[in-house]
Amino acid sequence: AQKVTQTQTSISVMEKTTVTMDCVYETQDSSYFLFWYKQTASGEIVFLIRQDSYKKENATVGHYSLNFQKPKSSIGLIITATQIEDSAVYFCAMRENYAQGLTFGLGTRVSVFP
């Protein structure tokens, strides 16, 4: 069964700096997909970035990038040049195969201060 763990409850950073948050996962499958989502204060959940397990290159989208360490079953999210609007809860999620829905971690709350 798939499992996702986010151990950091909250992180505070200054604007324009870099924030890194951790996520480890458990799976028995050799092929799987890892996702990061952002939940804003209004409750809206938005997809940010995805990593396919068979790809060695770390995914990058805008100022979001991933640190995929497959041997450690780890997928960290890196946000560079943070902005106030990046303040939100970030969820790591995974899917082993199409027959399953996404499994989410507990989330990490990021607060960006001016």
Place this chain on the structure above:
Amino acid sequence: EAGVTQSPRYAVLQEGQAVSFWCDPISGHDTLYWYQQPRDQGPQLLVYFRDEAVIDNSQLPSDRFSAVRPKGTNSTLKIQSAKQGDTATYLCASSPGTTSAETLYFGSGTRLTVL
């Protein structure tokens, strides 16, 4: 393109009352999910459909919960005899339903409080 629409936005009940949540997915999305998100936790899958068929409802908390998607478009999640432990945000999501790599698109959710 319209996003996933959910209603109502909020619901407040006394224990023992029933409540229904409605979801209209993105047009053309075959797969529809219902998630429960307790306060300060991540979304937890309750049930999901492909077209009108239930693919997995094993995570529905009890027989007090039921979900339908009769025509493969809109869906209703119902809680009969609500309990305080059901207090959470109920999220609907949809996806095109073609590959494992696809992302989910979430609605704004229904925030349920059971007193």
